[in-house]
Amino acid sequence: MEYVGIVLISHSPDVVKGIKEIIRQVIKDVPVEVAGGTDDGEIGTSIDKISAAIDTAYTDKGVLLFYDLGSAKMNAELAIEISEKENIFLIEAPLLEGAYVATVESSIGKSITEIQKSIIKHFPTK
Template sequence: MSLGITLVSHVPEIAEGLPKLLNQVAKDVPITTAGGTNDGDIGTSMEKIMNAFDDNEADEILAFYDLGSAKMNLEMAMEMTDKKTVHLYDAAFVEGAYTAASLIQAGVGLDEIESQLKPLKIKD
């Protein structure tokens, strides 16, 4: 089982920039993004999220988002994807993704990753 990360942000530049940080600690972790709407505005896009899932080479995806409507679109995309499993986390966006990426890179299992993400939960 391989683990990867998908990041969903309302701001295209955040979705593009965060993987640059994560690659510093997790160069071997597949990271895909969906940032902004289809026309590059602020918001989210189901099409971009589905493409991010499809483009991620991992068997299972850990998904992180910035705002509530991104979560709604992620939940709909999770129902439609062919990926084995997508795990959605209500954690702080940057801190959660950084924690998960560094732990995946270190070979830590999903149970321990989820345990370490619990203190970062800030959304419901």
């Protein structure tokens, strides 16, 4: 079965690594990639890391991006713009909870649109 991929974006590599570990406790098959910190390992975000995570997590069903703070959103938007792939969406939801719900729903075969609607229902505002 093919799944919607998930990308976790944070200013801290440790934050996204920890969230991925939590997700992996229950869901092992859905592609989940992380983009945490700057290219030199500092606190911040990296368009290159986000783009690489998108490329790795991407499936024909698409990929959803979850982020922690404003500049992560800005860099994620730029990574989406420069990507040549379709069905990449930035999600407005809490990073941990939103990504967890999306991964569970991806694991049961929901489409990217169904997952987006569910996230809006569960988390109407960020």
